[in-house]
Amino acid sequence: MDHVVGLKCTICGKEYAPGEVEYICPDHGDDGNLDVLYDYDRIADRVSKTGLADVTGIWRYKALMPIDIDAPVPPLVVGATPLYRVDNVAQQIGAGQVWIKDDGRNPTASLKDRASALIVARAGVEGRDLVTTASTGNAAAALAGVAASVQMPTVIFVPASAPPAKITQLLVYGANVLLVDGTYDDAFELCLKATHKYGWYCRNTGYNPYTAEGKKTVSYEICEQLADRPGQFSAPDTILVSVGDGNIISGVHKGLRDLLALGWIDKMPRLIGVQAEGSAAMYKAWKEGINPAKMEPIDAQTVADSISAGLPRDRVKAMRAVTETGGAYITVSDDEIIAAIPKLAQMSGVFAEPAASAAYAGLLKASGLGMFSADERIVVLSTGNGLKDIASAQKSVRQAPKIAPTLDEVDRIISEII
Numbered sequence: 001m002d003h004v005v006g007l008k009c010t011i012c013g014k015e016y017a018p019g020e021v022e023y024i025c026p027d028h029g030d031d032g033n034l035d036v037l038y039d040y041d042r043i044a045d046r047v048s049k050t051g052l053a054d055v056t057g058i059w060r061y062k063a064l065m066p067i068d069i070d071a072p073v074p075p076l077v078v079g080a081t082p083l084y085r086v087d088n089v090a091q092q093i094g095a096g097q098v099w100i101k102d103d104g105r106n107p108t109a110s111l112k113d114r115a116s117a118l119i120v121a122r123a124g125v126e127g128r129d130l131v132t133t134a135s136t137g138n139a140a141a142a143l144a145g146v147a148a149s150v151q152m153p154t155v156i157f158v159p160a161s162a163p164p165a166k167i168t169q170l171l172v173y174g175a176n177v178l179l180v181d182g183t184y185d186d187a188f189e190l191c192l193k194a195t196h197k198y199g200w201y202c203r204n205t206g207y208n209p210y211t212a213e214g215k216k217t218v219s220y221e222i223c224e225q226l227a228d229r230p231g232q233f234s235a236p237d238t239i240l241v242s243v244g245d246g247n248i249i250s251g252v253h254k255g256l257r258d259l260l261a262l263g264w265i266d267k268m269p270r271l272i273g274v275q276a277e278g279s280a281a282m283y284k285a286w287k288e289g290i291n292p293a294k295m296e297p298i299d300a301q302t303v304a305d306s307i308s309a310g311l312p313r314d315r316v317k318a319m320r321a322v323t324e325t326g327g328a329y330i331t332v333s334d335d336e337i338i339a340a341i342p343k344l345a346q347m348s349g350v351f352a353e354p355a356a357s358a359a360y361a362g363l364l365k366a367s368g369l370g371m372f373s374a375d376e377r378i379v380v381l382s383t384g385n386g387l388k389d390i391a392s393a394q395k396s397v398r399q400a401p402k403i404a405p406t407l408d409e410v411d412r413i414i415s416e417i418i
């Protein structure tokens, strides 16, 4: 893995050699998330954009990831999710092009599979025999599913309030699930304590530096899918990403930085972070100019459970993703998030969970704020599948009519509804 040259603290800037520290910079308690540094010249010597691995999914980009090129990887096909052009939406908001990246199409139905696949691969390389994580649900399901594919045991800490579908997913995959009577932040702290005590390998977001390195593959895919020809990359103008812990927008940013450093794209897209009004720690800090390293926790409450985070764990990188790209943070209400589920579904055929529809709600909000130009090429990242949280989806639609099994009844109803 000589293409990885170090790990750099996002708070104090101190650099560590690979393997010198496992998770975070030791100078800041449980903070001090690390950025993985690469030797891009070495990567460029080994792989070109037209010579990427001919495999389906994220391991196509293995040469750009923190793992040896010949290291074994989990067999689940992660990534290679569709990117849909939705001209009806572009027309509606007066933008050049709008694209929906449907990452709910991953094996466990969320973008988090990208991180978990890399984490499980690294755990295997390092000879670890158990992986743990705290999660609002999706990262846990992703870890449980990918770990199951290589028969690696997991211990999962989730808030007891997580949607039943997500908890059921964990149990079906055979994870050892602990339902924490508290918030995601409580589950996170508890998971760290258990990690320290039992010596497990910890996947926690914003703690393990490699989660964003898996998530960054979504940017590679977006840019490759937007290009006119195979083996080429083309950056959009703007990407909208829903933000809770901030690790996805950090990953999206990292992927774009990689591509820019390699010269595979020629510009950095603007990143717009979308937060729920009730869980808007990043938005508030951005608006008030607060140093993300010094943010205080807020009381987070939103229907979009996957982006409910009182103290975003990857806040330093998440702030950088917006400020270094000329982007912005915006907020959307829970009502807008719920309403966006059928809006997105009916404009594109993509069924998103609340945390994912938040990004689409953000598109509509940003459009109303005049944030897009008439020739802008915009990507909306849909991070999780709507079947993950049916209770929320049910709130967004009317009940279907119940009828007697006669054609007369059909006649009566059809004349009313069509």
Ligand SMILES: [Zn+2]
Residues within 6 Å of the ligand: 009, 010, 011, 012, 013, 014, 025, 026, 027, 028, 032
């Ligand atoms: Zn540090």
